[in-house]
Amino acid sequence: MIEREQSKETNIPIPVELSDEDVYDAMKQISGYLDITPGDFKEVYGLAFQHAISRLTRAVKAKDVMNRDVVYVTPLTPLKEVAEIMGRRGISGVPVVAEGRKVVGIISEKDFLSHMGMQKNITFMSIVAECLIGNGCMAVDIRGKSAGDIMTTPAISVYKDTSIMEIDNLMRKHRINRVPVRNKNDKLIGIVTRTDLLPSSCIAATV
Amino acid sequence: MGDKLNYFKKMKGTTKSPPAVSLLEIFWSWIGAMAGIAPVVYINYNLLEGTDFVMVIGSFGASAVLIYGAIKSPLAQPRNLIGGHVFSAIIGVACFKLFHANLWLAGSLAVATAIAVMHATKTLHPPGGATALIAVIGSQKIHNLGYLYAIIPAGSGALIMLIVALIINNIPKNRRYPEYWF
Numbered sequence: 246m247i248e249r250e251q252s253k254e255t256n257i258p259i260p261v262e263l264s265d266e267d268v269y270d271a272m273k274q275i276s277g278y279l280d281i282t283p284g285d286f287k288e289v290y291g292l293a294f295q296h297a298i299s300r301l302t303r304a305v306k307a308k309d310v311m312n313r314d315v316v317y318v319t320p321l322t323p324l325k326e327v328a329e330i331m332g333r334r335g336i337s338g339v340p341v342v343a344e345g346r347k348v349v350g351i352i353s354e355k356d357f358l359s360h361m362g363m364q365k366n367i368t369f370m371s372i373v374a375e376c377l378i379g380n381g382c383m384a385v386d387i388r389g390k391s392a393g394d395i396m397t398t399p400a401i402s403v404y405k406d407t408s409i410m411e412i413d414n415l416m417r418k419h420r421i422n423r424v425p426v427r428n429k430n431d432k433l434i435g436i437v438t439r440t441d442l443l444p445s446s447c448i449a450a451t452v
Numbered sequence: 453m454g455d456k457l458n459y460f461k462k463m464k465g466t467t468k469s470p471p472a473v474s475l476l477e478i479f480w481s482w483i484g485a486m487a488g489i490a491p492v493v494y495i496n497y498n499l500l501e502g503t504d505f506v507m508v509i510g511s512f513g514a515s516a517v518l519i520y521g522a523i524k525s526p527l528a529q530p531r532n533l534i535g536g537h538v539f540s541a542i543i544g545v546a547c548f549k550l551f552h553a554n555l556w557l558a559g560s561l562a563v564a565t566a567i568a569v570m571h572a573t574k575t576l577h578p579p580g581g582a583t584a585l586i587a588v589i590g591s592q593k594i595h596n597l598g599y600l601y602a603i604i605p606a607g608s609g610a611l612i613m614l615i616v617a618l619i620i621n622n623i624p625k626n627r628r629y630p631e632y633w634f
Contacts, residue, residue: 284467
């Protein structure tokens with residue numbers, strides 16, 4: 246069970262799948278008798294590729310891929326402003342920081358949704374439906390509240406030297422899409438989102 | 453049921469055989485084998501004639517295939533060549549000494565144990581299996597050598613062939629030997 250999970254986590258498909266013919270042609274280019282079949286070579290290549298990916302993901306740290314220009318709010322920021330900021334910047338979550346930029350929580354679209362209306366599992370489309378039906382604005386419930394009231398706390402955060410492999414595992418485990426990055430004094434210094442973990446972003450960070 | 457089906461499916465094979473080598477590779481394999489086998493057989497028949505010693509055993513023919521014909525193979529590297537012959541020889545002699553009353557047992561035990569020891573010591577060299585077997589089925593002369601068989605002919609013959617491999621295999625521009633020593 247654990248093994249299956251691990252292989253799922255590290256199993257990144259090889260961008261170009263080799264055919265037996267490719268390997269055969271390559272072997273012809275190397276003079277001398279190679280004591281390996283094309284099939285075995287492909288197997289070695291596939292496994293070596295996985296090792297390279299896991300080496301790269303261990304080598305790349307949060308500080309290499311994080312966004313340093315991070316938008317944040319405080320627990321006292323009214324939700325009206327929080328929503329405005331998120332809308333304007335086109336982001337789906339912001340860290341909540343207290344004095345000294347210490348991370349105390351995080352607010353995402355999910356936190357807004359779960360505090361609006363009575364139903365559980367509320368979605369964006371159910372809100373649209375409510376508005377269209379004319380039952381009024383569901384956000385009324387949280388109109389007077391501030392960030393501290395609906396934030397998820399404590400926020401799951403990482404240090405700047407946390408490897409992106411660990412970050413990826415954290416995101417999968419907690420089903421989250423972003424983690425704030427803090428320095429040794431717990432001060433917010435950046436944020437890593439799922440998009441920052443795409444192989445292309447990581448490879449770009451290593452070269 | 454599914455397992456049984458899979459068992460027979462495995463016998464079909466999954467991939468194709470490696471490409472043929474160039475004419476030049478064939479030429480240098482031939483030259484190497486000539487130069488490597490010649491001194492060993494010459495010493496055996498022309499210098500050791502009349503003595504108790506032997507310099508050539510059949511397994512050297514198999515070693516020649518690897519160290520002159522498949523020089524990149526891990527099986528053909530110095531560690532494997534020397535280690536494979538010496539370890540297998542010791543095991544072969546020991547099996548003969550312990551079980552010579554039952555030659556079928558001595559022979560099979562010698563080969564099987566030689567493979568296991570070569571694997572464990574990372575010295576797998578297929579001709580070693582023959583070296584172990586020859587210690588059991590060999591002539592009276594071989595049996596009289598006792599554990600000396602591991603040094604003459606097994607170790608020293610392999611060493612002569614190794615020196616020739618180092619000289620010959622490195623002459624052509626696109627050939628090199630060994631890949632590693634230990």
